[in-house]
Amino acid sequence: xxxxxxxxxxxxxxxxxxxxxxxxxxxxxxxxxxxYRQYSGKSPELIMSIYxxxxxxxxxxxxxxxxxxxxxxxxxxxxxPSDSATYLCAVSGSGTYKYIFGTGTRLKVLA
Amino acid sequence: xxxxxxxxxxxxxxxxQQVTLSCSPISGHRSVSWYQQTPGQGLQFLFEYFSExxxxxxxxxxxxxxxxxSNSRSEMNVSTLELGDSALYLCASSLxxxxxxxxxxxxxxxxx
Numbered sequence: 001x002x003x004x005x006x007x008x009x010x011x012x013x014x015x016x017x018x019x020x021x022x023x024x025x026x027x028x029x030x031x032x033x034x035x036y037r038q039y040s041g042k043s044p045e046l047i048m049s050i051y052x053x054x055x056x057x058x059x060x061x062x063x064x065x066x067x068x069x070x071x072x073x074x075x076x077x078x079x080x081p082s083d084s085a086t087y088l089c090a091v092s093g094s095g096t097y098k099y100i101f102g103t104g105t106r107l108k109v110l111a
Numbered sequence: 112x113x114x115x116x117x118x119x120x121x122x123x124x125x126x127x128q129q130v131t132l133s134c135s136p137i138s139g140h141r142s143v144s145w146y147q148q149t150p151g152q153g154l155q156f157l158f159e160y161f162s163e164x165x166x167x168x169x170x171x172x173x174x175x176x177x178x179x180x181s182n183s184r185s186e187m188n189v190s191t192l193e194l195g196d197s198a199l200y201l202c203a204s205s206l207x208x209x210x211x212x213x214x215x216x217x218x219x220x221x222x223x
Contacts, residue, residue: 031209042216049211051209088153103153104153
């Protein structure tokens with residue numbers, strides 16, 4: 001079992017729709033959770049962090065964390081073509097000083 | 112505020128050679144991590160340094176090594192290069208474990 005799992009996609013959504021990206025993790029002791037966006041040919045860029053159960057909103061982005069079920073999700077409201085990218089989920093393992101990244105979900109927003 | 116700077120941006124090396132990559136973190140960031148990114152494997156953790164100490168290491172062979180200097184700048188070295196080492200090598204700095212990373216632009220290494 002991979003430590004952090006994401007559906008590779010591509011996930012295609014029409015412009016203006018809500019894109020829902022999911023991630024599951026195996027280490028129950030994980031403390032910190034992050035979403036990164038990576039455009040083709042570019043480096044990953046941090047867009048959201050979440051540390052406690054529930055929702056965290058930042059503009060059009062909402063991160064959701066459920067530690068009991070060991071999943072974290074990212075919702076993108078009013079999706080735009082410029083949101084087309086690969087979204088990477090990262091989980092900080094308990095006391096290990098490293099992040100484990102999922103392989104990413106490729107999102108395509110269709111104009 | 113300057114970002115994370117990686118040099119060089121591109122490298123072409125021959126099998127068997129060695130290579131050294133450099134990373135200068137954001138000022139004030141003492142944690143520096145290195146990742147290898149390939150299309151098939153995604154981001155694979157190499158190692159993490161904090162205040163000149165390696166705190167964690169990924170599952171890579173001993174040919175991959177690194178170090179961090181007192182000014183937080185970090186280098187990674189790959190000896191006896193293999194074709195499979197061709198990848199994008201990313202350096203990221205952060206304030207600490209619970210902080211997100213800021214990535215550099217990466218060094219694209221091609222081994223021929």
